[in-house]
Amino acid sequence: MDEKRPMRYRASRRHRWVAVLFIVTIPLYMLFSSRAVSSCAGRFLPVSSSEAPSSSSLSATATTTTSAENPPVPLEVHIMSKCPDARDCLNDLVLPAMVRVNEKVNFTLSYIGAPTENDGIECKHGPKECMGNIIELCAVHLYPDVKVHLGFTHCLTQDYEDIPDSELVEECALEYGMSIGDLNDCASRDDGAFGLSLLRESVKRSADVCFPHQRL
Template identity: 50%
Template sequence: MPPTAYEVYKELEREDRFAPHAGSTQDSSYTTWRERAATRNLRRGLAIIIACWMFYFLYLNRLYAASIARSFSNKQEELTSGTVKIPLEAHIMSKCPDAQDCLQQLVVPAMERISDKVDFDLSFIGSISKQTSDVECKHGPTECIGNMIILCAANLPFPPNSHGSSTSRTPVIRSLGFANCLIGDYEQIPSRSLVESCALEHGIDFDALNECASRQDDGLNDPEDPTPDDPTGIALLRKSVQHSADLGVTKSCTVRLDEKVWCIRDNGEWADCPGGSGDVSALVGEVERLWAQRNQ
């Protein structure tokens, strides 16, 4: 560590005390000592300056290295946020026992393991009257209400009390848990006590849910409906049913992975499934394979 100014001063004072003085018989020695002292002081001063520059240089390098590290970290976050998720979709009817089996035996257990790797959607099966454009459901109007409630839960602005220009929707794990809760007791859909209980369990705003599902204005002729900030249950249902019809999906429950049918649960049996059944490990393994392939 270079000497402090005080230490340098004391050293010069000590040397002056014991140096030859002018006027003595050692004038030439006095001059020579002064030259040596000046040289030492110059070297010492240069050493201090060099040490300061080195410290400054190293400090700047540390700042630069930290900047590079932050830049690399930000780049990694950008790459992570830009990952390609695998499409996974389940087409169901809310009052269907096959939908209950499908969610409980395959979809929910799989999603617990691969929710971060998939773009999951829950769609509904029904029909749209050509005469009235009304949506009709296989198990009656109460099933249509159940479908709307589940769709509203998935499309409400999140967090629950947000208003205005929120673009966030209810997290998939919450909305899927809510759907599974309702369909787990599908005979009671759309009982208010059941809906309130499931909404409370999964952090869904019941009042907002009720408002969305009960609105009469379905925006049939409005291409912007349902709007992200003001979802309408009937508009969400019509859009979902039309989507399933466009894909030719008619059986509840049909699971589609990467835009292809992966497995069907119909009349209490699994069909068209790899391995012949609704194998959770097989679905998880295929999702992980596709995800790794597209995110190398």
């Protein structure tokens, strides 16, 4: 008999007060500020509205409840797929906040890495993290509904040490109604060049927002 996967990680209560503070702060921020909010590896930084991502990443629900007079507030999260801090950030901050304000924000998920001399990307936790980042970016590309791709990413992150294990990816894809074939095709398109281009653009985005004074 096949061994069952271990029970998923459940967020502890040690950072619960931070999550509550974040949930309370975001609605107030939207009322009194026109700037975007960005999470960079657990830190929240303001960015100018001119740097805000396009509305294409909004969920279908959000696009029907905002207007030119009351535009969505850009909310960006910058993570690394195999980082335990990313798991805690999604569990304790991002998911609780999105449950409350998903119709009022323009959500963008980006990844932290470093460009290499051969036009590649170096990931802090190794090549497997780069592959995990690409899979999650393909989910965003194929399934722009934030409830779907963020849910998928959250699912993977609960077992971040196993990313990009095929069993884990298939399990999370099934849970959120994704085609594992489409995800594989996206990641491997043009011998991997397409997936790498998604990662390269995402890493540049994170660098521009989180580390604006550092040149790539």
